[in-house]
Amino acid sequence: MLSFKSGPENEAMSLVMYERIGSDGRRPSPFSWRIRYALAHKDIPVEFRTVRFADVETIRELSGQEKVPVITDSEKVVYDSWNIAVHLEEAFPNQPSLFGGVAGRAHARLVNHWSDTTLGPAIRRLISSAFILCLAPEDRDYFRRSREAAFGCTLEEYCAERPRWLAQVLAVIAPLEITLREQPYIGGMSATYADYIVFSALQYARLGCPEDFIEQGTAVRGWRDRLTDAFNGLGNLYPLHPQAAA
Amino acid sequence: MLSFKSGPENEAMSLVMYERIGSDGRRPSPFSWRIRYALAHKDIPVEFRTVRFADVETIRELSGQEKVPVITDSEKVVYDSWNIAVHLEEAFPNQPSLFGGVAGRAHARLVNHWSDTTLGPAIRRLISSAFILCLAPEDRDYFRRSREAAFGCTLEEYCAERPRWLAQVLAVIAPLEITLREQPYIGGMSATYADYIVFSALQYARLGCPEDFIEQGTAVRGWRDRLTDAFNGLGNLYPLHPQAAA
Numbered sequence: 471m472l473s474f475k476s477g478p479e480n481e482a483m484s485l486v487m488y489e490r491i492g493s494d495g496r497r498p499s500p501f502s503w504r505i506r507y508a509l510a511h512k513d514i515p516v517e518f519r520t521v522r523f524a525d526v527e528t529i530r531e532l533s534g535q536e537k538v539p540v541i542t543d544s545e546k547v548v549y550d551s552w553n554i555a556v557h558l559e560e561a562f563p564n565q566p567s568l569f570g571g572v573a574g575r576a577h578a579r580l581v582n583h584w585s586d587t588t589l590g591p592a593i594r595r596l597i598s599s600a601f602i603l604c605l606a607p608e609d610r611d612y613f614r615r616s617r618e619a620a621f622g623c624t625l626e627e628y629c630a631e632r633p634r635w636l637a638q639v640l641a642v643i644a645p646l647e648i649t650l651r652e653q654p655y656i657g658g659m660s661a662t663y664a665d666y667i668v669f670s671a672l673q674y675a676r677l678g679c680p681e682d683f684i685e686q687g688t689a690v691r692g693w694r695d696r697l698t699d700a701f702n703g704l705g706n707l708y709p710l711h712p713q714a715a716a
Numbered sequence: 717m718l719s720f721k722s723g724p725e726n727e728a729m730s731l732v733m734y735e736r737i738g739s740d741g742r743r744p745s746p747f748s749w750r751i752r753y754a755l756a757h758k759d760i761p762v763e764f765r766t767v768r769f770a771d772v773e774t775i776r777e778l779s780g781q782e783k784v785p786v787i788t789d790s791e792k793v794v795y796d797s798w799n800i801a802v803h804l805e806e807a808f809p810n811q812p813s814l815f816g817g818v819a820g821r822a823h824a825r826l827v828n829h830w831s832d833t834t835l836g837p838a839i840r841r842l843i844s845s846a847f848i849l850c851l852a853p854e855d856r857d858y859f860r861r862s863r864e865a866a867f868g869c870t871l872e873e874y875c876a877e878r879p880r881w882l883a884q885v886l887a888v889i890a891p892l893e894i895t896l897r898e899q900p901y902i903g904g905m906s907a908t909y910a911d912y913i914v915f916s917a918l919q920y921a922r923l924g925c926p927e928d929f930i931e932q933g934t935a936v937r938g939w940r941d942r943l944t945d946a947f948n949g950l951g952n953l954y955p956l957h958p959q960a961a962a
Contacts, residue, residue, distance in 0.1 A: 570819020576904030577823035583891035584830065645829035658822030 488540045491520035492604040497708045500674035501551040502539045507666035508555050510701035512565035524612035568663035578664040589671045592639045597679040599629040650689035669697045680713035734786045737766035738850040743954045744923045747797040748785045750916035754801050756947040758811035769851050770858035814909035824910040835917045838885045843925040845875040896935035915943045926959035
């Protein structure tokens with residue numbers, strides 16, 4: 471069991487975020503990205519600690535469940551990215567708001583579930599067979615075994631009809647494309663946590679396969695690139711897919 | 717050309733909403749429903765004027781385009797339901813807010829486009845062959861001709877694979893179901909315009925076909941029924957589908 475010292479004198483360093491790490495320092499997981507952006511948005515100092523993809527025991531010991539990210543804020547352990555975002559909003563009320571008020575937060579929850587139940591799975595269907603190469607070689611057996619059990623087929627079979635799954639992703643993001651032609655961010659004139667949710671799914675796509683299938687000239691591409699560059703180029707802090715064109 | 721008198725002395729009655737009417741007074745159009753709820757939410761007095769489904773000329777003469785609803789507020793003519801909602805929010809700032817602030821409004825725009833590009837078309841695919849019976853007999857030829865030209869097949873062919881299109885609608889509303897298990901409204905503890913947008917699509921489904929395919933016991937059904945009952949049972953003001961069970 472890990473324990474953390476805290477107190478007013480070291481409050482600035484009391485926040486720790488645990489996330490999974492891939493090969494050569496890669497960070498392809500969507501849920502970590504949305505929290506990394508939330509932390510940057512609120513300018514909250516944080517210490518990042520990494521766990522391997524196959525290392526579910528460390529996270530289980532810390533939080534009683536297997537999903538990352540997990541944050542520890544003094545003695546408090548928070549998991550599930552939505553709960554973490556809400557915790558950050560409430561624990562740092564004087565920093566820039568992630569949600570822009572009660573209705574903004576409530577509406578963002580629908581965006582969160584839309585991203586997690588519709589957009590994320592559509593991207594996963596498109597990229598899973600390439601995604602495995604983002605992982606450290608010693609984690610790939612775990613990934614293949616657990617995902618193939620869940621999918622009921624090999625990764626390659628799961629992703630075989632690429633044109634079909636690409637069309638599906640583009641159909642899913644159609645409302646996002648129209649929205650971003652009308653306003654620069656999902657949050658309006660500036661980004662909110664709703665932007666970071668959806669961005670994180672597209673970041674998972676951009677880092678998790680060799681091709682960048684969000685076309686230049688689309689509103690989604692412009693928005694994604696602006697967010698990639700935000701916070702001193704936060705979205706480019708880690709390597710692209712190993713097979714990506716240089 | 718229609719004209720409208722206005723002035724401070726009759727401000728309360730200066731708002732007129734034009735909407736399409738079906739057989740026996742039916743109102744199956746989704747875009748009118750979301751504005752009806754927005755008007756009720758803000759408690760704005762309004763005079764409703766109806767046009768037949770096939771009567772696009774009246775609306776074109778009034779607004780320069782064919783879609784309903786159209787509202788006239790004194791001399792101002794506003795069309796497109798999103799623009800109307802924004803107009804109501806800005807013209808009646810002292811009435812209850814439809815959006816709950818800047819971020820709430822921006823996030824609601826994504827919900828609006830999700831509803832219009834994803835949920836609405838999925839419902840249309842399921843119900844169009846039944847929907848025609850909601851129209852006055854003299855409007856059905858117009859509806860069939862215009863829709864069959866757009867769909868590239870007969871209404872009956874368009875809706876033939878009912879189990880497939882029903883599964884598609886239920887997949888589309890999956891994020892809504894999860895959201896409404898966690899909070900009573902899309903807007904949080906009370907309804908916002910985001911609720912009325914999505915409700916209006918499900919109202920189109922409920923009134924536009926004989927079957928109520930949103931099952932009892934689901935969070936979406938509970939939410940839809942609460943909104944149907946809201947504002948003195950606004951959602952039940954007009955007849956169900958002619959083939960609906962009594």
